[in-house]
Amino acid sequence: MGWKTLDDMDLAGKTVLTRVDINVPMEAGRVTDATRIQRLVPTLADLLAKGARPVLLAHFGRPKGKVVPDMSLQPLVPALEEAFGAPVVFVADCRGPAAEAAVAALQEGQILLLENTRFHAGEEANDADLAAEMAKLGDIYCNDAFSAAHRAHASTEALARLLPACAGRLMEMELKALESALATPQRPVTAVVGGAKVSTKLDLLGNLVAKVDNLVIGGGMANTFLAAQGIDVGKSLCEHEMTGTAKDIMARAEAAGCTIVLPSDVVVAREFKAGAANETVAADACPADAMILDAGPAAVAAISAVLEASKTLIWNGPLGAFEIAPFDIATNAAAQKAAECTKAGTLVSVAGGGDTVAALNQAGVAEDFSYISTAGGAFLEWMEGKVLPGVAALEA
Structure with missing residues (x-):
């Protein structure tokens, strides 16, 4: 400090x-x-x-x-x-x-x-x-x-x-929370990173694989990583042009001893709307005419087990299309597990980013996390390992 x-x-x-x-x-x-x-x-x-x-x-x-x-x-x-x-x-x-x-x-x-x-x-x-x-x-x-x-x-x-x-006081609280989560964390450290696109979180993923023990990837980003493993994701949101980058991130994670957690099962639907007819299938069994909109129950159970074994959690981004039911189930369940571990005193949980704050509020657990950052871009750049000019000026 x-x-x-x-x-x-x-x-x-x-x-x-x-x-x-x-x-x-x-x-x-x-x-x-x-x-x-x-x-x-x-x-x-x-x-x-x-x-x-x-x-x-x-x-x-x-x-x-x-x-x-x-x-x-x-x-x-x-x-x-x-x-x-x-x-x-x-x-x-x-x-x-x-x-x-x-x-x-x-x-x-x-x-x-x-x-x-x-x-x-x-x-x-x-x-x-x-x-x-x-x-x-x-x-x-x-x-x-x-x-x-x-x-x-x-x-x-x-x-x-x-x-x-x-x-x-707010700046002090924010810096102490982020320092405890990334600079001097209690291990094992788990990061949950979700959202639509790998391309918007490249720097983040690249920095995290060298610093965390587990990296849980959800949302549309997970589809790109599944596609990089040769899995057909049907009509799902997926950046097929980024599969090479996803493979590179997986290789770097393996070299750094970081376990990447991808969904083993997924919830699929033919249309993107509230209450759409849906089914749960294995991650490698998405029908060609369907799209992946959430992680499935087995994936949630695996994430919950990782959270129970972790001491520190950094969360940025939802695990599915949390804005519309029933595709908010995985995000809500994982958030509730993180909150439960935090309240039990076994986990320090830090979360940030606009969608993340909205998702945790929707899950009813925002008050139970150790710290929730209201800073969008600054929180992301800190997680990416970048120097923040406003902080550097204070240190000078």
């Missing part, structure tokens, strides 16, 4: 530039899901309790360096005030005279929200001049936006190098 936390900083009376992710869904000017805002509460509560003056830096949408009124952060003020239990003052810029005046006028117990950082082209360009203008506004930099840490932007990377810097 080469980064500082809020506990390492003298915060009393200091203006703390706090990078947050409040890129939340909105409808008719109101926040429809405040999960990301709620997860910032520990950091803001700490800052206020220690006498700091928090100044929030955040992006919203993709305005591409232009002022887009529909992407202003001002409509978020009521949701922030409700979550933080403190008055939130808004200023229509994140640099310059207006921002400087707002910081100077900020009272103890108040929070200042600066306008969308992406209204400036220099944000996504990681512009040093923009970062320097932002740095003028504060004494300390705190990054609590792990979900934006894979971006080298002015407010996530350049700014962190200009002020004494630390991780906020």
Whole structure:
């Protein structure tokens, strides 16, 4: 752990530039899901309790360096005030005279929200001049936006190098969870990787086979691996052009002592719709006119046995077409087994990625995992073994 936390900083009376992710869904000017805002509460509560003056830096949408009124952060003020239990003052810029005046006028117990950082082209360009203008506004930099840490932007990377810097509570929690899962895990380590395409998770699979003991592959990706073994997968979603890559990953796994777990039986149907007529067949017996839409009961039993024998689990992606019943059965059952082992104290379980969070919520077990990351791209890039600029800047 080469980064500082809020506990390492003298915060009393200091203006703390706090990078947050409040890129939340909105409808008719109101926040429809405040999960990301709620997860910032520990950091803001700490800052206020220690006498700091928090100044929030955040992006919203993709305005591409232009002022887009529909992407202003001002409509978020009521949701922030409700979550933080403190008055939130808004200023229509994140640099310059207006921002400087707002910081100077900020009272103890108040929070200042600066306008969308992406209204400036220099944000996504990681512009040093923009970062320097932002740095003028504060004494300390705190990054609590792990979900934006894979971006080298002015407010996530350049700014962190200009002020004494630390991780906020959410960032700290995220980094500790991921470190315990991949950097210094208790073994055996199992990774569950699902989803539609091998091509989108090549780097991930390549990194994991060298680091985990078991790699469970599900979803459409599993079909590509089955096809690589010469199995006919009928009309299933399958990247036939990636079978050579799948063979290479299997060879690398074997060389690294990593066991790849593919479904031994599958649930097939002729149409992709809720309640479609379906049957369970051996993985190598998919009818030519059918498609594989879920892992079968024998596959679930095998995955459950692997989870029971594991000490650490990293999960990214569903095992089947979990969005529609009855093709959510394998994902739900495996998730429930992981939650059961976690509650029993035998498994540390870390999960992340949009579909994954949705699937675990649907299975009713999100609260039972050790840690669920709300960061999509950053979580994936961490699992891929990539350096995240926002984290590297804190370590520097």
